[in-house]
Amino acid sequence: MTMIITHPTTQAGTAGKPGSQFTGTAYPYVTMAATDGVTINTVDFTPGARTHWHHHENGQILQVLAGRGLIQSAGGPVEVLRAGDTVWIPPGETHWHGAAPDSFMVHTAISLGATSWAQPVPDADYLDPEAGTNA
Known part of the structure; x- marks a missing residue:
């Protein structure tokens, strides 16, 4: 048996494909396909x-595993x-998010x-100056 390493760039996902629901480069991959909803x-x-x-x-x-991110609900900070x-x-x-x-x-x-899914998040909303107050 040989070790197998699978990198995010080779995972099945929507990054870089037509219809992607991301702005920028993201590497989504299915950990568990839809099961009972x-x-x-x-x-x-x-x-x-x-x-x-x-x-x-x-x-x-959402469980944040690494790094630092941002999230916003409509109408919230x-x-x-x-x-x-x-x-x-x-x-x-x-x-x-x-x-x-x-x-x-x-x-x-x-x-x-x-x-x-709805529209992309505009850069102006993503770069909300209020985000820095929560850091």
């Missing part, structure tokens, strides 16, 4: 990469995420039910 993905975000606005039918759990943080996003709450402008971030996303 639950999908688990691990995503490696490069600095500045982020999801588009979206929401989940039955909510989402941009919040800073760090390795070790766990986030619960309630059903139907529109939000985005991704890496900070100067850091990578890796998270595992546990999505419950269908995901509904």
Whole structure:
């Protein structure tokens, strides 16, 4: 038996493909394909990469594994995420998440039910000066 190393750039994901729901370079790969309405993905975000606005039918759990990121719910402030943080996003709450402008971030996303995607997060919203107050 020989050791096998699989790098994020070779994982099946949406990075760089038409219809990608990310701004910037992100390497999403399925950790567990949809099973009973639950999908688990691990995503490696490069600095500045982020999801588009979206929401989940039955909510989402994010576990930040490495780096520093940002998250925002519609109408709320941009919040800073760090390795070790766990986030619960309630059903139907529109939000985005991704890496900070100067850091990578890796998270595992546990999505419950269908995901509904919307528009990209404009740079002006992503680079909200208020985000620095939460660092």
